[in-house]
Amino acid sequence: MTVKVFHAELGTAIATGLLGLAGVIGATELGHGWTESGPEAGYFPFHVGLILIGASLWNLVAAFLKHRAAGSDPEEPFLDRDKARRLGVFIAALLVFVIVTLTLGIYVGSTLYITWSAWRQGGYRLPLALGTGAGFAVALYLIFEAIFRIPLLKGPIEPLLGIY
Amino acid sequence: MENFDLLMHGFGIAITPMHLMLMVGGVLMGLIVGVLPGLGAPNGVSLLIPLTFALDPTSAIILLSSIYWGALFGGSTTSILFNIPGEPSSVATTFDGYPMARSGQSTRALTLAFMSAGFGALLGVIVITLLAGWASNFALKFGAPEYFAVYFLAFAAFIGMGSAAPMKTLVSLAAGLLLASVGMDSVTGSIRLTFGFEDLLGGISFLVVVIGLFGIGELLSTVQEGLRFRGVASKIDLRDVFRTIAELPRYWATYLRSGAIGIWMGITPGGPTAASFMSYGIARSSSRKGAPFGTGRPEGIVAPETADHSAGSCAMLPMLALGVPSSATAAVMMGGLMIWGLTPGPMLFATQPDFVWGLIASMYVSNLIGVVLVLATVPMFAALLRIPFTIIGPMIVAICFVGAYTVSNATFDLWLVLVFGLVGYLFSRLDYPLAPLVLAMVLGHKAENAFHQSMVLSDGSLGIFFSNPLVSGIMAVGIALLVLPKLVSMGSRLRRRVPVE
Amino acid sequence: MTKTKAGLLAATALMLAAPAWAEWAPSRPVEFVVASGAGGGTDNFARTIQAVLTRDGIVESPIVVLNKGGGSGAEAFLYARQNEGDPHKLIFGTNNVYLLPHVAKLAYTVEDLQPVAALALDEFLVWVKADSPYQTVMDLVNAAKDAPGTIPFGGSQSKDTDETLVALIEQTTGADFKYVPFNGGGEVGVQLAGGHVAANVNNPNENAGQWQAGAIRPLCVFAPQRMAESEPVSGDMGWHDIPTCKEQGLEIESYQMPRTVWLPAGTEPEVLAYYQDALKKVAESQDWKDYLAKTSQSASFLTGEELARFIETSEANAVKVFEAEGWTAQ
Numbered sequence: 001m002t003v004k005v006f007h008a009e010l011g012t013a014i015a016t017g018l019l020g021l022a023g024v025i026g027a028t029e030l031g032h033g034w035t036e037s038g039p040e041a042g043y044f045p046f047h048v049g050l051i052l053i054g055a056s057l058w059n060l061v062a063a064f065l066k067h068r069a070a071g072s073d074p075e076e077p078f079l080d081r082d083k084a085r086r087l088g089v090f091i092a093a094l095l096v097f098v099i100v101t102l103t104l105g106i107y108v109g110s111t112l113y114i115t116w117s118a119w120r121q122g123g124y125r126l127p128l129a130l131g132t133g134a135g136f137a138v139a140l141y142l143i144f145e146a147i148f149r150i151p152l153l154k155g156p157i158e159p160l161l162g163i164y
Numbered sequence: 165m166e167n168f169d170l171l172m173h174g175f176g177i178a179i180t181p182m183h184l185m186l187m188v189g190g191v192l193m194g195l196i197v198g199v200l201p202g203l204g205a206p207n208g209v210s211l212l213i214p215l216t217f218a219l220d221p222t223s224a225i226i227l228l229s230s231i232y233w234g235a236l237f238g239g240s241t242t243s244i245l246f247n248i249p250g251e252p253s254s255v256a257t258t259f260d261g262y263p264m265a266r267s268g269q270s271t272r273a274l275t276l277a278f279m280s281a282g283f284g285a286l287l288g289v290i291v292i293t294l295l296a297g298w299a300s301n302f303a304l305k306f307g308a309p310e311y312f313a314v315y316f317l318a319f320a321a322f323i324g325m326g327s328a329a330p331m332k333t334l335v336s337l338a339a340g341l342l343l344a345s346v347g348m349d350s351v352t353g354s355i356r357l358t359f360g361f362e363d364l365l366g367g368i369s370f371l372v373v374v375i376g377l378f379g380i381g382e383l384l385s386t387v388q389e390g391l392r393f394r395g396v397a398s399k400i401d402l403r404d405v406f407r408t409i410a411e412l413p414r415y416w417a418t419y420l421r422s423g424a425i426g427i428w429m430g431i432t433p434g435g436p437t438a439a440s441f442m443s444y445g446i447a448r449s450s451s452r453k454g455a456p457f458g459t460g461r462p463e464g465i466v467a468p469e470t471a472d473h474s475a476g477s478c479a480m481l482p483m484l485a486l487g488v489p490s491s492a493t494a495a496v497m498m499g500g501l502m503i504w505g506l507t508p509g510p511m512l513f514a515t516q517p518d519f520v521w522g523l524i525a526s527m528y529v530s531n532l533i534g535v536v537l538v539l540a541t542v543p544m545f546a547a548l549l550r551i552p553f554t555i556i557g558p559m560i561v562a563i564c565f566v567g568a569y570t571v572s573n574a575t576f577d578l579w580l581v582l583v584f585g586l587v588g589y590l591f592s593r594l595d596y597p598l599a600p601l602v603l604a605m606v607l608g609h610k611a612e613n614a615f616h617q618s619m620v621l622s623d624g625s626l627g628i629f630f631s632n633p634l635v636s637g638i639m640a641v642g643i644a645l646l647v648l649p650k651l652v653s654m655g656s657r658l659r660r661r662v663p664v665e
Numbered sequence: 666m667t668k669t670k671a672g673l674l675a676a677t678a679l680m681l682a683a684p685a686w687a688e689w690a691p692s693r694p695v696e697f698v699v700a701s702g703a704g705g706g707t708d709n710f711a712r713t714i715q716a717v718l719t720r721d722g723i724v725e726s727p728i729v730v731l732n733k734g735g736g737s738g739a740e741a742f743l744y745a746r747q748n749e750g751d752p753h754k755l756i757f758g759t760n761n762v763y764l765l766p767h768v769a770k771l772a773y774t775v776e777d778l779q780p781v782a783a784l785a786l787d788e789f790l791v792w793v794k795a796d797s798p799y800q801t802v803m804d805l806v807n808a809a810k811d812a813p814g815t816i817p818f819g820g821s822q823s824k825d826t827d828e829t830l831v832a833l834i835e836q837t838t839g840a841d842f843k844y845v846p847f848n849g850g851g852e853v854g855v856q857l858a859g860g861h862v863a864a865n866v867n868n869p870n871e872n873a874g875q876w877q878a879g880a881i882r883p884l885c886v887f888a889p890q891r892m893a894e895s896e897p898v899s900g901d902m903g904w905h906d907i908p909t910c911k912e913q914g915l916e917i918e919s920y921q922m923p924r925t926v927w928l929p930a931g932t933e934p935e936v937l938a939y940y941q942d943a944l945k946k947v948a949e950s951q952d953w954k955d956y957l958a959k960t961s962q963s964a965s966f967l968t969g970e971e972l973a974r975f976i977e978t979s980e981a982n983a984v985k986v987f988e989a990e991g992w993t994a995q
């Protein structure tokens with residue numbers, strides 16, 4: 001699976017265009033006119049949304065033109081197989097980290113994430129990796145909760161240890 | 165000379181063993197707070213407010229302001245080393261600071277940043293010392309149209325010169341403006357673009373977006389190239405620190421210009437973040453030779469850092485003399501002032517000279533302490549980059565998410581960081597500039613508010629932006645900054661075309 | 666960790682030693698959820714209470730403060746709804762708790778929160794620039810009648826307490842001002858001192874500095890009686906020398922903003938009693954009296970029936986204004 005720059009350009013232009021569309025739709029609910037006391041609440045989002053749609057269309061067309069001009073020449077790949085795999089693994093790990101953090105809290109989440117990375121990707125022995133992860137979580141706890149009194153996201157495990 | 169005597173009196177108050185201890189402690193604490201993204205200076209300061217009830221107001225403000233200076237210094241550290249701005253005002257430092265560190269000169273980049281920051285703060289305090297009375301009167305002249313003009317000027321200075329494709333710049337700018345308008349609009353009181361999602365009610369936090377775009381986005385770019393930091397095999401040498409200090413005088417023009425911009429934005433309530441962007445933009449458009457900005461130009465670090473800190477220290481003036489905080493941290497300190505029973509206002513200088521001049525004197529001392537302490541930490545921070553990526557990488561990720569969470573204790577923000585991380589990666593791969601998006605998020609809503617207020621005042625007439633010399637002057641400079649570079653480049657293109665024909 | 670644990674142990678020990686002291690006590694850190702950003706009036710209110718509670722040992726558990734000021738404070742109240750029945754969260758606000766749902770479509774109602782106490786009343790005054798031609802509030806009102814929609818009246822936020830008061834003045838007198846919303850009281854104060862607006866309705870501590878400097882002066886206060894005696898603030902005038910608006914012929918009996926504390930709905934009655942008791946001790950402390958004096962707010966400790974009645978009247982009055990202005994949501 002090789003992603004070409006062309007595909008990435010298309011996807012980005014469509015995404016930014018949709019963001020603009022969302023702005024326009026959201027603004028029409030508010031009224032986007034100009035009254036005697038100046039613009040209504042939706043005036044700016046509406047027009048900025050239109051500009052965003054216009055500029056996205058421009059980028060879309062530009063990408064198409066460049067694609068056609070390139071013709072049958074091999075295009076610059078956006079991601080080759082190797083990079084795509086590395087990036088895929090990293091993003092998947094990020095996603096799992098966020099989900100674990102949301103269910104089990106940030107301490108468990110970051111311990112597991114750091115342990116996994118050091119163990120599987122860094123090739124460190126498991127006990128060492130686990131120690132690093134746990135040490136990091138303890139440092140977080142000391143800095144945020146003990147010194148600055150800022151509560152971080154906790155899951156069901158911390159209360160069992162007497163930490164609220 | 166009257167101010168000079170008062171300042172000497174202030175030094176007498178500020179320099180006691182107890183106060184020096186508070187300064188060192190405050191600066192250290194601020195460094196920690198500033199280094200961790202999300203946990204910014206406003207947090208650090210507000211957490212200590214209840215503790216300050218036990219202190220007299222002068223000691224309390226010395227402690228709180230020292231945290232602020234420490235946080236400003238610390239914020240640049242992560243910007244340079246990991247492309248993660250620890251404080252909003254150090255976003256612009258990432259543009260050249262991070263590339264320089266990546267090219268193996270992290271010590272030089274950090275030293276440049278800290279020395280510039282210290283110099284900027286010094287300039288700011290000198291202005292406060294000399295011009296306290298004049299500057300607060302000047303700030304009173306700023307109504308809604310003038311505010312809008314200042315924001316417009318900041319935009320113009322930064323946007324006017326850009327190397328990216330214009331339509332991509334426009335997309336980035338428009339997306340930022342749109343994101344900034346989510347949530348409650350204070351002028352009309354209506355809730356905008358939340359589409360019924362409660363999580364969006366409070367708006368999309370600028371810090372969360374920045375953590376995603378820069379921190380996570382940069383990690384993704386790093387990972388794509390392999391599981392290690394690019395080109396950070398630099399050796400750490402204390403001599404590098406001194407070598408860098410020796411090269412500083414070369415940038416005297418950048419220093420003076422950036423200091424002036426910072427002072428201007430600190431007194432007119434534009435704030436340090438706007439100042440750093442504006443200063444970076446102007447440094448970029450006024451540089452003629454050498455490597456392009458964004459690739460690790462020393463001026464690209466000097467300009468935003470000097471402006472950031474001179475604005476940060478000048479921002480104390482409107483807070484003390486007018487009761488208008490021009491940064492989030494100043495707002496918290498002002499809250500403290502009121503709890504201590506001091507009324508910010510023009511009379512504070514007359515009724516509480518010990519407090520005011522003690523604070524001003526302490527600003528000299530604690531910034532000096534700040535520079536020394538932070539320079540001492542340079543080798544330590546630079547050594548962080550030698551930790552293998554498979555360990556420090558996930559730690560940075562965790563800190564990014566923790567930081568985003570602490571901004572408003574919302575789990576929704578964790579998803580935002582992830583999404584903006586992907587956006588940041590895509591944008592930088594496809595040459596969409598990120599800076600316009602960030603600037604639009606910082607200033608977009610403020611500019612819109614000021615514009616809207618002006619329209620209410622003028623019954624919808626745009627003439628209000630040219631209704632007096634002050635506002636017309638600022639608008640004219642802004643328009644010139646926006647248009648001139650384009651004209652110049654068009655002119656040179658025309659001239660080049662002539663011989664061909 | 667040790668601190669937290671020690672605190673917890675101490676709390677448990679106290680509970681065991683003196684069961685009659687209170688039937689319920691927090692068993693984990695208490696969250697103070699503040700419906701404003703750091704540094705706002707509500708933030709100072711919450712942090713002052715935090716300091717008194719902690720220093721005097723009234724609440725043994727650690728107290729953490731969370732700022733949730735998004736959407737004019739709606740964020741904090743939504744948070745209360747999401748944490749229904751949680752006895753370790755106190756929400757700090759003003760009258761915005763029960764007024765916001767009337768002007769904006771929000772996913773909470775006032776039933777999602779349980780009022781605990783009101784601890785102070787912040788006063789509203791009409792201020793003008795020192796060299797302005799208006800000597801009484803009626804001068805200002807009459808000027809607005811003569812030239813409708815031209816006199817700029819500054820205030821903080823839109824459809825919030827300030828604009829409500831200006832609308833109330835308009836509805837009472839038939840005058841017509843040009844209301845200009847700014848972001849906060851401090852900013853409005855400077856706009857007035859700089860002459861960019863003709864008047865504002867700031868709270869005392871938002872404008873005290875400029876008054877002290879002689880840049881602006883108060884016309885009247887929206888209270889049933891004059892404010893408490895104080896040291897002279899500007900020249901020989903103190904807070905008590907400011908006439909009430911009623912004295913000057915403006916028929917608005919009172920307009921005050923309560924500083925209120927709430928629990929999420931659905932907690933046990935013992936929890937409510939515990940916090941009422943703790944807050945009462947705060948209200949009686951010297952530190953609290955100092956805070957009120959320094960910020961020129963009026964003392965007023967309301968709980969239970971009294972508080973419910975206060976909220977009912979205050980809400981009804983405001984809703985009348987909202988309806989007349991056409992601000993009500995839905």
